[in-house]
Amino acid sequence: MSAIKYELIHECKQSGARRGRIYTPHGIIETPIFMPVGTQATVKSLTPEELKEEVKASIILSNTYHLYLRPGNKLIKKAGGLHSFMNWDRAILTDSGGFQVFSLGDLRKISEKGVEFKSHLDGSKHFLSPEKAIEIENDLGADIIMAFDECVEYPATYEYTKNSMERTTRWAIRCKNAHKNTENQALFGIVQGGMYKDLREKSANDLVKLDLPGYAVGGLSVGEPKELMCDILDFTTKLLPKQKPRYLMGVGTPDYLLEAVIRGIDMCDCVLPTRIARNGTAMTSKGKLVIRNKTFEEDFSVLDDECDCYTCRNYTRAYIRHLLKAKEILGVRLLSIHNLRFLTKLMERVKIEIENDNLLSFKNEFYKKYGYTKD
Amino acid sequence: MSAIKYELIHECKQSGARRGRIYTPHGIIETPIFMPVGTQATVKSLTPEELKEEVKASIILSNTYHLYLRPGNKLIKKAGGLHSFMNWDRAILTDSGGFQVFSLGDLRKISEKGVEFKSHLDGSKHFLSPEKAIEIENDLGADIIMAFDECVEYPATYEYTKNSMERTTRWAIRCKNAHKNTENQALFGIVQGGMYKDLREKSANDLVKLDLPGYAVGGLSVGEPKELMCDILDFTTKLLPKQKPRYLMGVGTPDYLLEAVIRGIDMCDCVLPTRIARNGTAMTSKGKLVIRNKTFEEDFSVLDDECDCYTCRNYTRAYIRHLLKAKEILGVRLLSIHNLRFLTKLMERVKIEIENDNLLSFKNEFYKKYGYTKD
Numbered sequence: 072m073s074a075i076k077y078e079l080i081h082e083c084k085q086s087g088a089r090r091g092r093i094y095t096p097h098g099i100i101e102t103p104i105f106m107p108v109g110t111q112a113t114v115k116s117l118t119p120e121e122l123k124e125e126v127k128a129s130i131i132l133s134n135t136y137h138l139y140l141r142p143g144n145k146l147i148k149k150a151g152g153l154h155s156f157m158n159w160d161r162a163i164l165t166d167s168g169g170f171q172v173f174s175l176g177d178l179r180k181i182s183e184k185g186v187e188f189k190s191h192l193d194g195s196k197h198f199l200s201p202e203k204a205i206e207i208e209n210d211l212g213a214d215i216i217m218a219f220d221e222c223v224e225y226p227a228t229y230e231y232t233k234n235s236m237e238r239t240t241r242w243a244i245r246c247k248n249a250h251k252n253t254e255n256q257a258l259f260g261i262v263q264g265g266m267y268k269d270l271r272e273k274s275a276n277d278l279v280k281l282d283l284p285g286y287a288v289g290g291l292s293v294g295e296p297k298e299l300m301c302d303i304l305d306f307t308t309k310l311l312p313k314q315k316p317r318y319l320m321g322v323g324t325p326d327y328l329l330e331a332v333i334r335g336i337d338m339c340d341c342v343l344p345t346r347i348a349r350n351g352t353a354m355t356s357k358g359k360l361v362i363r364n365k366t367f368e369e370d371f372s373v374l375d376d377e378c379d380c381y382t383c384r385n386y387t388r389a390y391i392r393h394l395l396k397a398k399e400i401l402g403v404r405l406l407s408i409h410n411l412r413f414l415t416k417l418m419e420r421v422k423i424e425i426e427n428d429n430l431l432s433f434k435n436e437f438y439k440k441y442g443y444t445k446d
Numbered sequence: 447m448s449a450i451k452y453e454l455i456h457e458c459k460q461s462g463a464r465r466g467r468i469y470t471p472h473g474i475i476e477t478p479i480f481m482p483v484g485t486q487a488t489v490k491s492l493t494p495e496e497l498k499e500e501v502k503a504s505i506i507l508s509n510t511y512h513l514y515l516r517p518g519n520k521l522i523k524k525a526g527g528l529h530s531f532m533n534w535d536r537a538i539l540t541d542s543g544g545f546q547v548f549s550l551g552d553l554r555k556i557s558e559k560g561v562e563f564k565s566h567l568d569g570s571k572h573f574l575s576p577e578k579a580i581e582i583e584n585d586l587g588a589d590i591i592m593a594f595d596e597c598v599e600y601p602a603t604y605e606y607t608k609n610s611m612e613r614t615t616r617w618a619i620r621c622k623n624a625h626k627n628t629e630n631q632a633l634f635g636i637v638q639g640g641m642y643k644d645l646r647e648k649s650a651n652d653l654v655k656l657d658l659p660g661y662a663v664g665g666l667s668v669g670e671p672k673e674l675m676c677d678i679l680d681f682t683t684k685l686l687p688k689q690k691p692r693y694l695m696g697v698g699t700p701d702y703l704l705e706a707v708i709r710g711i712d713m714c715d716c717v718l719p720t721r722i723a724r725n726g727t728a729m730t731s732k733g734k735l736v737i738r739n740k741t742f743e744e745d746f747s748v749l750d751d752e753c754d755c756y757t758c759r760n761y762t763r764a765y766i767r768h769l770l771k772a773k774e775i776l777g778v779r780l781l782s783i784h785n786l787r788f789l790t791k792l793m794e795r796v797k798i799e800i801e802n803d804n805l806l807s808f809k810n811e812f813y814k815k816y817g818y819t820k821d
Contacts, residue, residue: 113769156764156768396517397486
């Protein structure tokens, strides 16, 4: 039996977007969902309680590469797994570390067996293979774990993309065979194939044959034009089984989230909301605000009068700006809570619009208000 | 009528320590009390709710010098005062900025009128006088405000200390005359006089004649031996009126807190608990722990099994160490909550021991457990 179960509740008649539900060992996830990222076993600056009560997150993502290097998967296993280590009792998804090691450039060497790489922390040598990645993910114990894949750069040649995609499929088979904890952890495959539709088709078809509990679309939002991403995504999601969840990796701007959901995506994640918080930027219903700017020096209004988060219930833009200028941690905390809540609240609204068969109309309205110049 | 009222509830028969109560426009303070420091209108890394619910703080301190320079007292006044600006509805005490400008060394020039100094932020020139300090403190609107004084260095000559102390007294008179908001803000005088008892006596007697709502002992814990501090403090508190609160400035180690309370002090403040949190150190009932150390790598126990704070209810030493090593903000947050709670909880215990006429016995027991080698 699979560790998770997906239930398709409704398809938006206007857009085709899916309203669903994922049952996990650590609670139910109402989809579509935005997943906050907790790279190093903490969503930067926040407590689990803030994620539950203010952000209203039901699943977070954590990074295998980072946790393997520090504090180490064996230490986390001794602590009772990642949920226990970080005191988070809702669902967790771990990536496979593939994205990070492939991003190391000159520090890594790829072979059929896996990837040899040097740690970004201390330069020490390591080797990650499909088997090793799954062993680490088994130790961490997340509810959803990702297969070890290569996320191909953009642009890439047909030849490179084809070879890489085929290896990713072979690696997915090895991941499935290595996976020791299918009762409690659901392994997702990752469709690759770059910007080539025939390769996407081959990748999807081969992975679907493995009958994994869910599928991700990888290798998108890597620098290609938005139209191209939408086109490839549209093409790819149609190849995936309707009764399994679909996850678009690394997407977190409001427009990309909406475009993804409209193309049949159920789950997204991105570091963007917490990263721009650290740079002093807030997402609001009327667009992005660089709260550090002098404009907000004496602005005693809240970040977003449509928001229900702790920050917007209690603090002014002027105070948050002061905290940021004074390099006070509370400033980053307040913006992180708000930005994450902005995206989870957007997705709550998206669920309602799907149920009302109204998502395309909502998207146009949202884009206009947010200040996007084209739909 | 004074903005605050002090009630002496009990004097410990064993030690002479005072159990009291201060009624302020923003709530009642049970004394003796430790006050967390929120230099820049935020107790570093924490929210007001954490201070109320976890630390159980009833008063915090904020710094006039810092707020004057950034974001500016006029801006805070526009925001409705410091309570409103930082969303803290309990009591606040502001210092006068004297300590900071006198610490600027070559960047400041003292005259009878006041102190000319250069901002540590941008080098811009400013002038702080008793009248200006009170104007700023009136704009900030704290419940307790401090007179503008000079905190003399240790060691200092008799001559320098005498002249400085006499000027501090003249400045206290000017502060009293400049104070515009006596109904809502209580002005405290600051006894100076360095390590010279006759100067302390003169300072205390002259300030007591001004009939201010409370008195602080300044110029201690500035590098002198602990025995000398205790001796001067012992001598000085006896000169102060019994029916007014007494505040020892800048003291925050557990032993100094206990020694101060035993010598009749009601209020203390220090940046120490949040500062050492940022350096990765925890105060516990069994002494200080450098949680960053490798010793704690696989230590899955809590920081202090006698503590009731959020951190100790939820996290292990191993997890906090990981957060600190990974430079994650949550690590600093968790240690800050714990260290502040450690001191407020110590003071809660001290109140009970005073009521039970048992504070000296408790002190000896505490010192032994904490690992202090002498009492």
